[in-house]
Amino acid sequence: IYLCPTGNLDDCACDVETIDHFNNDQLFPKLQNLLESDYFRFYKVNLNKPCPFWTSSSHCGLRHCAVKPCSPVKCIKISLCFQYSADANKQLEECEKEQHLGAVDVSLRWTDEKKLYYSSNLDLTVCGSADEASPDSQYVDLLLNPERFTGYKGPEAWQIWNSIYEENCFKPYTVKRPLLPDSFRSSSGGEARKFYSWLDGQCVEKRAFYRLVSGLHASINIHLSARYLLDDNWFQREWGHNVTEFRQRFDSELTAGEGPKRLRNLYFLYLIELRALAKVLPFFQQPSFHLYTGRPEEDKKHKEQLLQILQLARSFPLHFDERSLFAGDEKEAAKLKEDIRLAFLNISKIMDCVDCFKCRLWGKLQTQGLGTVLKILFSERQIEALPMSSNQRPSFQLSRQEIVSLFNAFGRISTSVRELKNFRSMLAEER
Numbered sequence: 430i431y432l433c434p435t436g437n438l439d440d441c442a443c444d445v446e447t448i449d450h451f452n453n454d455q456l457f458p459k460l461q462n463l464l465e466s467d468y469f470r471f472y473k474v475n476l477n478k479p480c481p482f483w484t485s486s487s488h489c490g491l492r493h494c495a496v497k498p499c500s501p502v503k504c505i506k507i508s509l510c511f512q513y514s515a516d517a518n519k520q521l522e523e524c525e526k527e528q529h530l531g532a533v534d535v536s537l538r539w540t541d542e543k544k545l546y547y548s549s550n551l552d553l554t555v556c557g558s559a560d561e562a563s564p565d566s567q568y569v570d571l572l573l574n575p576e577r578f579t580g581y582k583g584p585e586a587w588q589i590w591n592s593i594y595e596e597n598c599f600k601p602y603t604v605k606r607p608l609l610p611d612s613f614r615s616s617s618g619g620e621a622r623k624f625y626s627w628l629d630g631q632c633v634e635k636r637a638f639y640r641l642v643s644g645l646h647a648s649i650n651i652h653l654s655a656r657y658l659l660d661d662n663w664f665q666r667e668w669g670h671n672v673t674e675f676r677q678r679f680d681s682e683l684t685a686g687e688g689p690k691r692l693r694n695l696y697f698l699y700l701i702e703l704r705a706l707a708k709v710l711p712f713f714q715q716p717s718f719h720l721y722t723g724r725p726e727e728d729k730k731h732k733e734q735l736l737q738i739l740q741l742a743r744s745f746p747l748h749f750d751e752r753s754l755f756a757g758d759e760k761e762a763a764k765l766k767e768d769i770r771l772a773f774l775n776i777s778k779i780m781d782c783v784d785c786f787k788c789r790l791w792g793k794l795q796t797q798g799l800g801t802v803l804k805i806l807f808s809e810r811q812i813e814a815l816p817m818s819s820n821q822r823p824s825f826q827l828s829r830q831e832i833v834s835l836f837n838a839f840g841r842i843s844t845s846v847r848e849l850k851n852f853r854s855m856l857a858e859e860r
C-alpha cells in the first residue's frame with residue numbers, strides 16, 4: 430500500500446484516475462446496493478432544532494425543500510428494531526437513564542488519551558448524537574428524500590457557507606466580509622491571493638480541515654447539478670444533469686481556477702473517508718456485531734455485503750497516511766485537535782440554521798458522517814484492541830446512528846465522484 434505523503438496535500442489526489450476507476454467500477458455499485466437496505470435507509474434526526482446563532486429571517490417555503498416523513502407503520506417497526514446487539518441495547522438503556530437525570534453533555538471532547546469522540550458523562554459513541562436522543566427526532570427515509578436541487582440559494586445559503594468557513598477555518602484575523610475566494614476576488618483583485626497565501630501558511634492539519642469542508646461543499650453542489658429540476662409543469666417534472674450549472678461552478682475558466690481546486694478537495698475528502706472505512710473493518714468483523722432489522726436472513730446478507738465493501742476499501746492502493754497529521758509536538762498536537770474539535774462542533778450547530786429542511790437533513794447527516802470518520806481515524810489503538818470474543822466489553826463502539834451516517838456520507842462522496850465521470854462525458858460531447 431502506498432501511503433499518500435501529507436506534506437503536500439495535493440499529492441493525495443494526484444492519481445485521480447486510480448480513484449475514479451476504483452470507485453466507479455468497483456466500490457460505487459456495491460455501496461449503492463447496501464444503502465438501499467432497511468438498516469441504512471432510515472436515519473434518525475431532529476430537523477426542528479432552532480438555530481443557536483441568529484434568528485432565521487425566512488422559513489424556506491420551497492416545495493423541494495420539504496422532507497417526506499417515513500410511513501408510520503414502517504417507522505414504528507424500524508424504531509423498535511434498530512438495535513444491533515444485545516450489548517448495545519443494554520448500553521442504550523443506560524444512556525436513557527442518564528438522560529432522564531439530565532446528565533448528558535452532548536459536546537465533542539478529547540479524552541485524557543487525546544482521542545476524539547462524541548462524549549457525554551457516558552460515551553456518546555454508544556448513546557448516539559444529541560439528535561438521536563431527542564424526543565423531537567424522527568426517522569427519515571433517505572431513499573424518499575434524495576439529495577438534489579432544491580432551489581435553496583442566495584443570502585441565506587451564503588450566510589451558512591460563510592459562517593462555516595469564516596468561523597471554522599481558523600481565520601487569521603477578524604473579517605467582516607466572507608472568507609471565500611470568489612467574494613474576495615470580486616471585492617478586490619489581490620484578495621484571493623491573500624486568502625491562499627494565508628491558507629498556505631497554515632499547518633497541514635488546518636489546511637486539511639479546510640479541504641474537507643470545501644470537498645463537502647463541492648459534493649453538495651455536484652449533486653444539485655446532477656439532479657437538477659430541468660422541467661416542472663402541470664404535465665411533468667423532470668430531474669437530470671444540468672451541464673451549464675456544473676460548468677458555472679467547476680469550469681476552470683468560469684471560476685478563475687477555483688473549480689478544479691474544489692474538485693481536488695472532493696477527492697481529498699474521498700481519500701480520508703475511504704481510509705476510515707479501511708481502518709474500521711475489525712469493528713464490523715466482531716462476531717457480536719449484527720445489522721439488526723428483524724429479518725435475520727437479509728441482515729446476514731447485508732453484513733456480508735458490508736464486510737466486502739470494507740475489504741475492498743482496504744485493498745485500495747493509494748491510501749492517505751493520517752499518522753503524519755497531529756504528529757508534531759504533543760502539546761501543540763493536543764491544541765490543534767481541540768481547535769478542530771471545536772470547529773467541528775460549531776459546524777454541526779450551524780447545520781441547524783439551514784432553512785431548507787432537505788438541505789439540513791443531508792448537511793447534518795454528512796457532518797455526523799465526517800465526525801465518525803475522524804473518530805475512527807484517531808481511535809486506531811482502540812480498534813486494534815477490539816476483543817474477538819463477545820464476553821469482553823469492547824474498547825471502541827459505534828452507534829447505529831454513526832454507522833448509518835458514516836456509510837451514507839461516504840455514499841454521497843462516492844456518488845459525486847461517479848457523477849464527475851458523467852459530467853466529463855457530457856462536456857466532451859458538447860465540444
Ligand code: FAD
Nearest residue numbers: 577578579580582586589609611643646647653691788792
Ligand atoms: P455557493 O455554493 O452558495 O457558495 C458560496 C461561495 O462559496 C461561492 O461564491 C464561492 O466563493 C465559495 N465556494 C463555492 N464552492 C466552494 C467550495 N467547494 N470550496 C470552497 N469555497 C467554495 N442546494 C440544493 O439545491 N440542494 C441541496 O441539497 C443543498 N444542500 C445544501 C446544504 C447546505 C449545508 C448548504 C449551506 C447549502 C445547500 N444548498 C443546497 C445550497 C447550495 O450549496 C448553494 O449554496 C446554492 O446553490 C447557491 O450557490 P452559489 O453558486 O451562490 O454558491
